[in-house]
Amino acid sequence: RPSIGITALGSFAPARVVKNEEFEARMDTTAEWIESRTGIRERRFSAPDEFTSDVGLGAVRDLLARDPDGLKDVDMVICATASPDAMFPSTAALIAGQVGLAGAGAFDLSTACSGFVYGLGMARGLIQGGMARRVLVIGAETITKIVDQEDRNTAILFGDGAGAVVVGPVPDGYGFQDFVLGADSAGGSSLYSRFLAHQLPGGFPMGKWTGMNGREVFKFAVRVLGDSGAEVLAKSGVKSENVDWVVPHQANVRIIEAAAQRFGVPMTKMVMNLDRYGNTSSATVPLAMKEAVDDGRVKDGQQILLVAFGGGLSWAAATLKW
Numbered sequence: 001r002p003s004i005g006i007t008a009l010g011s012f013a014p015a016r017v018v019k020n021e022e023f024e025a026r027m028d029t030t031a032e033w034i035e036s037r038t039g040i041r042e043r044r045f046s047a048p049d050e051f052t053s054d055v056g057l058g059a060v061r062d063l064l065a066r067d068p069d070g071l072k073d074v075d076m077v078i079c080a081t082a083s084p085d086a087m088f089p090s091t092a093a094l095i096a097g098q099v100g101l102a103g104a105g106a107f108d109l110s111t112a113c114s115g116f117v118y119g120l121g122m123a124r125g126l127i128q129g130g131m132a133r134r135v136l137v138i139g140a141e142t143i144t145k146i147v148d149q150e151d152r153n154t155a156i157l158f159g160d161g162a163g164a165v166v167v168g169p170v171p172d173g174y175g176f177q178d179f180v181l182g183a184d185s186a187g188g189s190s191l192y193s194r195f196l197a198h199q200l201p202g203g204f205p206m207g208k209w210t211g212m213n214g215r216e217v218f219k220f221a222v223r224v225l226g227d228s229g230a231e232v233l234a235k236s237g238v239k240s241e242n243v244d245w246v247v248p249h250q251a252n253v254r255i256i257e258a259a260a261q262r263f264g265v266p267m268t269k270m271v272m273n274l275d276r277y278g279n280t281s282s283a284t285v286p287l288a289m290k291e292a293v294d295d296g297r298v299k300d301g302q303q304i305l306l307v308a309f310g311g312g313l314s315w316a317a318a319t320l321k322w
C-alpha cells in the first residue's frame with residue numbers, strides 16, 4: 001500500500017479573545033479556579049455572524065497562503081465538526097464551494113472532539129481504497145454557539161477555531177502508520193448536544209445546550225487517551241520512548257498529565273496550547289499540530305502520536321512519521 005500522510009496544513013482562530021476574567025465578571029467562578037482546574041487562560045469566541053464554515057474556510061485559506069498548490073488533486077473534502085452550520089448542506093460542501101473544490105465529494109463527520117483524527121483515518125482509507133486521490137480534512141467548530149454561556153460547568157471550557165490538512169501520498173517511510181478508532185454509547189449521556197434535536201430516546205435531558213458530567217468525562221478521558229495511545233503504539237510497533245511528540249486533544253491539562261503517565265511519555269513531549277485556545281473540540285489537534293510544526297518542534301522524520309476523545313463517547317489515536 002502506498003504511504004499516505006499530511007502534505008499541507010493551515011489553521012484559523014476567530015479574533016475575539018475571551019480571558020478567564022471575563023467569566024469571573026459574569027458568573028460564579030474565578031479566573032484562578034478555571035486556570036488551576038483546567039489549564040485554560042483564554043479562548044477565542046466567534047462573532048455572532050461567524051459560523052463553522054467561516055472558520056473552516058479561514059483554515060483552508062491559511063493552508064493556501066502557505067502552499068498555493070496545496071489543494072491540487074483534492075477530490076474529497078471531510079469536515080469534522082460538532083457544531084455544523086446546518087444539518088444540510090454539509091459544512092464540508094459549504095467550504096469546498098468557496099475554495100474552488102465544487103464537484104469534489106464532500107461530507108461532515110460527527111464524532112465530536114475525536115472527529116479530526118477520525119477524519120484522517122477516513123482519508124487514508126479512501127485513498128488506499130482507490131476512492132480518492134487527495135483528501136482535504138478540516139476540523140472546524142463554533143462550539144461556543146451550542147454551549148450555554150450561563151452554565152459555569154461548560155462555558156469556561158470551550159473555544160472556537162479550525163484546522164485543515166491535505167492528506168495524500170508521501171515518500172515511503174513517512175506518513176500514517178496505524179489508527180485506533182472507537183466509540184461506546186454506554187457513556188453517551190455524559191456529554192451531548194441536542195441543539196438540532198427535540199426528542200431523542202435514551203434519557204438525554206431536554207434542552208438545546210451542550211450537557212456534560214465533567215467527572216465522568218474526566219475519568220473516561222484519562223483511561224481512553226492512555227489506552228488508545230498505548231494500543232496504537234503497539235499496533236505500529238513503536239515503543240513509547242521512541243515517540244518524539246504527542247498531540248493530544250486539548251480539553252484539560254490534568255487529563256493530559258494523567259494520560260501521559262499512562263502511556264509513559266513525559267509532559268515535555270506533549271504539544272499543548274489549551275492555555276490560549278481552550279477546548280476547540282475537533283479543531284484542537286490540527287491547531288496544536290500546526291503550531292508545533294511552525295515553531296520547529298516537529299521535525300522531518302519524527303515519530304508523532306495523535307490522541308483524542310469526545311462525545312459518543314468516542315476516541316481516536318494515530319501514529320505518524322512526520
Ligand code: ACO
Nearest residue numbers: 029033037112113152153156214215217218251252310311
Ligand atoms: N467555577 C467554580 N466552580 C465550578 C466551576 C467553575 N467554572 N465549574 C464547576 N464548579 C464546581 C462544581 O460545581 C463542583 O462543586 P460541588 O463540589 O459543590 O458540586 C466543584 O466545582 C468541583 O467539581 P468537579 O467536577 O469535581 O471539578 P473538577 O476538578 O473535576 O473540574 C472539570 C471540572 C474542569 C469540568 C473537569 O471535570 C473536566 O475537565 N472534565 C472533562 C471535561 C471535558 O473534557 N469535556 C469535553 C470533552 S470533549 C467533547 O467531545 C466536547
